[in-house]
Amino acid sequence: MSRIQEIFNIQYPVVSGGMVWCSGWRLASAVSNAGGLGLIGAGSMHPETLREHIQKAKKATVNPFGVNVPLLYPEPEKIMDVIVSEGVKIVFTSAGSPKKWTSFLHKHGITVAHVVSSAMFAKKSEDAGVDVIVAEGFEAGGHEGREETTTMNLIPAVRKSVSLPLLAAGGIATGEQMLAAIALGVDGVQMGSLFAASEESSAHADFKKRIVDTDEGGTKLMLKQLAPVRLIKNEFYQQVEEAEKRGASVDELKALLGSGRAKKGMFEGDIDEGELEIGQCASLINEVKPVAEIFKQLIEDYNQAIDSLVLKRC
């Protein structure tokens, strides 16, 4: 049993990412019921919406679940108040410094995981007192790192720099990739894209279909001057690419993005004009399935991959 399974009290070392417009109570509780750790994604929720999702998740599962809070959220204190008053026990913070919130969360008995994209920020997060590090590679749907370090290279570097329990994220969607990440030194994995495309995801059915239809090379990390995000190559992506090629300013890019662009694509299903955020591993996702089936396959493939490696000793 890995340290991730112990600290979160879960059967499998698998966390579902807290993704905007995908990770509501339905997905989070399905993942927790399947033996992983489900996260509710607060990033696309008003505080009272989050409260509703937490309450529904509590009714839908007796297993542990958590909430992901992007720290660039306009009023994080309101979100944190909901989390504390609803008795949530696990919080994943991302997109910001863990310094401010970790001690607050600890005071309320909450376990804190923080998402980083470099070995340096992993060390800073450990120094800030977080309990778990999530190392997220360049392949991810929303990768913040200017260094562009990939999962294959980020994990060993972070593993050398911190001793905390460690999750890998970014471009992981299969049992073989889960095994690869664990071979590189993590205690578990966080997966986003795979669960974004699950039946229980809140995302629009047309977005899920578009994920399944995405081939290798079908995504690209864009908008690095704003908040970098990996986009499926649809019409909106083409507009962004064209703007970036001609050297558009930050203000021009902001105007092009507008507001509600991710909701439009991922939640409302406008797959041409919407912003479709996804990891590179979208190309490895072939079907929209219920979470329980996804877990069964994932763990089966993972174990089988271990068995076949035993025959590959040199």
Place this chain on the structure above:
Amino acid sequence: MSRIQEIFNIQYPVVSGGMVWCSGWRLASAVSNAGGLGLIGAGSMHPETLREHIQKAKKATVNPFGVNVPLLYPEPEKIMDVIVSEGVKIVFTSAGSPKKWTSFLHKHGITVAHVVSSAMFAKKSEDAGVDVIVAEGFEAGGHEGREETTTMNLIPAVRKSVSLPLLAAGGIATGEQMLAAIALGVDGVQMGSLFAASEESSAHADFKKRIVDTDEGGTKLMLKQLAPVRLIKNEFYQQVEEAEKRGASVDELKALLGSGRAKKGMFEGDIDEGELEIGQCASLINEVKPVAEIFKQLIEDYNQAIDSLVLKRC
């Protein structure tokens, strides 16, 4: 025994990349003597220089070795003539289409591997009749793919698209990473950076030291408008970054690069003004060691990582 070990008749499924200014006869023969497949890098050699290196390699090892030919080489036919007349039996082609040369090489009894950076080009290479595919991820020192697909995501995608023996390349420098790649479905690995920093590499000692000193985040893929190359962040890199930020034209970038910039850095040891090409895994290389020691450690770590995975079944 994997298909890579069989087709190349080698003890370990490990190939050393044919890197400009690093991969001469000394490195290639050391790798072949250690049980891997050593490649001579023709990219930085005049045809008669290549002939000299091949002849010396033949004297230095009885084991198989090969030559890497970047197909954008100004006069590939001269290089190919040397390869055929010296009786080389294995050629890795890269940076170009394998269509033109594969049948020529086959006619002379030469086994052909081709380096690709996407599943689509892997399929095209299989259709062109090559014998082995090398799938090279975004982490690599010289990554050609506009798609920026990382090793973690490229390997499974290529594995699905072709049935040929497959090598992974890009950001692999440790036994654990070798295992991760094999878990993802390849039959062996090609490593560049690790051998660039070996004692037997032709590179300048100061470049090797700079590789060892590179931390996570210390490289970046630049010059995407010319031939993309991953650079160590030295003074020359800063100049490129500044030029690209202000939207410099292709001609301006060509002028900035000038000629002989890679030789200056990697072979002559000007680590400030030279072009220092390396993979992201430079951060995982801690010491300049002889190839024999590198192999011993690599295979030991690889086998040990398999043993420890057996305890991590779910």
